[in-house]
Amino acid sequence: MKKSFALLTSCLSLLTAQAFATSAAGDCKVFDDTAIVTWTEFDDINGYIHVYGATGDVGTNSSTWTAQELSVDPVGSFYMTAPRLFMSEVTGDVIALWQYYDDNTGLLRVGGAVLPVGTTTWSTQLVSDSTNQQGLAEFDGRASFDANGNILVTWSSYDLTLNDYDVLGATAVLASGTTTWNNSFVIPGGTVPFTANTANKFAAKPPKSKNPKIAPANPMKDRKPPAKVGKQRKG
Secondary structure, three states: OHHHHHHHHHHHHHHHHHOHHHEEEEEEEEEOOEEEEEEEEEEOOOOEEEEEEEEEEOOOOHHHOEEEEOOOOOOOEOOEOOOEEEEOOOOOOEEEEEEEEEOOOOEEEEEEEEEOOOOOOOEEEEOOOOOOEEEOOOOOOEEEEOOOOEEEEEEEEEEOOOOEEEEEEEEEEOOOOOOOEOOOEEEEEEEEEOOHHHHHHOOOOOOOOOOOOOOOOOOOOOOOOOOOOOOOOOO
16 A cells, blocks of 8 residues: 555656646556656647656665656657557566558558666657558557467557558567567458448547647648647756
8 A cells, every 4th residue: 555655646747847837647557666758748839748767776765766758759749649558467578559650651640669678768659550551549558468479469540542441460579689579460251341320430540639739639630730840958
């Protein structure tokens, strides 16, 4: 109970001090006294959202924890979902997953950051490598580990070429340095043909948001993105 309370107060302290005012809290996990927290932060200078992760001893003040930006593109994105954490209950390895708008392709794509147990450095990569697949309105990504460090990630997507909805998957093997992902693939039997009903249910665009700073109504809409101006992040 004492450790649980310490985790709660540490998470709240970190998110309030570093992110809460202009961000969306992501997720929070603990393993063997080590806390892991994720969140998104809005950069009001260049108009982009960034994703961050932090880790530290659950019993210490959060100011001593190690924080790191996890964004796939260091410039950030003007649409990004709050990063979800998935942990191996056996090994304690962690992966954060989120969906973001990729300026280079005009697609909603899946980003991932892996944190091997016992380390404080995340390894960030693009998980959804396909250029003909578009993420859906509600990101439903899931991830799982086994004891050998194999990682499986799944999510729903829309195929722009074949005009159908798919369940996609991607695999990787956990590494102490950079974790390399294999090409994403369609899960056998996980394809749903496009119809008027499925189009209404799974519209391939993000939902409207009451807070345009966190999620613009439609990032696929033709628009000129904000100028890519860097910002010195406060320590």
